Amino acid sequence: MDLTSFSEQLSNRLVGFCWDEWAQMGVMASPKRSSSWTADPEALIVFTLEVARADPRLFDEVLDWMLFNERLLSVRRLRAICTSATDRALVDGAIGWLGWQRPRARLKATADSGSHSLELLFPGGGPVAEADPSFAAVGLLRPPLAPSHKSRAPDLTAPVNLGLRLRAVLGVGIRAEVIRVLLGTQAPWMTAQALAQTSAYAKRNVHEALAGLTDAQVLIAFTVSGEQRYTIDKEIWAALLQCPPGALPHHRDWPQLFSALRAILRWSKARTIxxxxxxxxxxxxxxxxxxxxxxxxxxxxxxxxxxxxxxxxxxxxxxxxxxxxxxxxxxxxxx
Incomplete structure (x- = not known):
């Protein structure tokens, strides 16, 4: 294997994928395709913060999107999706930057703001004369960033934005994630454990949300061999969303897919040096x-x-x- 070529090709393809996804979600760019799935915003953010270290403009435009659409995001879930110390540093730097732009209690970074040996956020970039304080606080060196104010609200009728549309209806939280997953899955039913894994919420909290949705007759629950299983009437939801049942966007296990690809990308880049x-x-x-x-x-x-x-x-x-x-x-x- 030509490891340098592997790493470069993988990085380039993931950068292109992220640009296409974000362009459909409100970042100022022209998408080259229309996705048939529904995005997971927090999983995509954690993924892009790593991938876009090879493309500073993408990195900065995603932060701008986060600032504009902050009300649609779950800060708690952003942190829960992190699987490594690097993930946590990138996410805390992004949250800290949002907090500088829009001071709110929920946008307070949790990282230690003590002294750090700073690592370049963009390894291919030039020298940095002045450090952005939010990222320096987590050990990452980059120039200060001002919002571009180019981002816009997502088109909630686009398939890729179904998850954001459900948040606008149900609020940001477990219920919107559970409905998103069940509407998009090709499986006839799912367990609470599987829903907890793919939604990145604790199983106990998912159980409580499922119980409430079942009591409200939004979901259908049944037991097989002592195991509680859940399904949803897609036709009813498709009618509510004014979408043909067969045209509902597909589900992907984004936290796990992106986590694996981040690990491979980081491994390949580290091994080339x-x-x-x-x-x-x-x-x-x-x-x-x-x-x-x-x-x-x-x-x-x-x-x-x-x-x-x-x-x-x-x-x-x-x-x-x-x-x-x-x-x-x-x-x-x-x-």
């Missing part, structure tokens, strides 16, 4: 795959048992499968 032997690189790739096994299983990407020598091929295959869920292609890098 090391001087490890081919054997150590292959062993590292195999370790990465082992760490991702539960996440890949959840999103339906099975892994093959491989030796260290086969790890690069397997990593490329897994990455291609993840990108297929995004309607993105990673071209083969070697025969």
């Amino acid at each position: 090391t001087d490890e032997s081919d054997y150590l690189l292959a062993s590292s790739a195999r370790q990465l795959l082992d760490e991702l096994r539960p996440t890949l299983s959840f999103v339906g990407v099975p892994q093959r048992h491989t030796t260290a020598e086969q790890a690069f091929d397997e990593l490329e295959r897994v990455t291609g499968a993840l990108l297929t869920a995004l309607d993105v292609t990673l071209y083969a890098l070697h025969p």
Whole structure:
């Protein structure tokens, strides 16, 4: 595997994907396609904050979108979706920046604002004469950022924005997420555990929301072998949303898909600047795959048992499968 080429191609394709998603959600850009799924705003934000380290303009325009559409976002869920210290630093820097622009209690960063050894937020950028205080507080160095004020409200009738539309109807919280997932899933029913995993809310809180929605006859609950299962009448909801039942946008397990892709992207970028032997690189790739096994299983990407020598091929295959869920292609890098 040409690791440098792999990393660059993966980064470029993910940057393009993020631009297309955000352009459909209100960022000032022209989308090249119309997504058939409904986006998960918080999962997409956490993902983009990493991906856009290769594209500062995308990074800044997403922050501008967050500022304009802040009322539609869950700060608690943003933090819950983070799976690494890097995720948490990026999210806390973004929240801290929002708090500077629009002081509110919920936009208060939780990171330690003590002294840090600063890391470049945009590794490919030039020297930074003055640091943005919100990102410096989490150990990331970038120039001060002023809002561009180019973002607009999302078109709530677009399929990709169904989740935001449900938040406008039901409020920002668990109920809107549960309805979004059940309307888009191809499965005939889901359990509370599966809904908790894909919505990034605690199972106990999801149970409470499901009980309330069932009592209100919004959802249908039934028990099989002692397991409570939930489904929804899509025709009724489609009529409410003025959408043909077969045209409801699809669901993707975005927190898990994006988490796996972030891990692969970070691994590939870190390995392109090391001087490890081919054997150590292959062993590292195999370790990465082992760490991702539960996440890949959840999103339906099975892994093959491989030796260290086969790890690069397997990593490329897994990455291609993840990108297929995004309607993105990673071209083969070697025969």
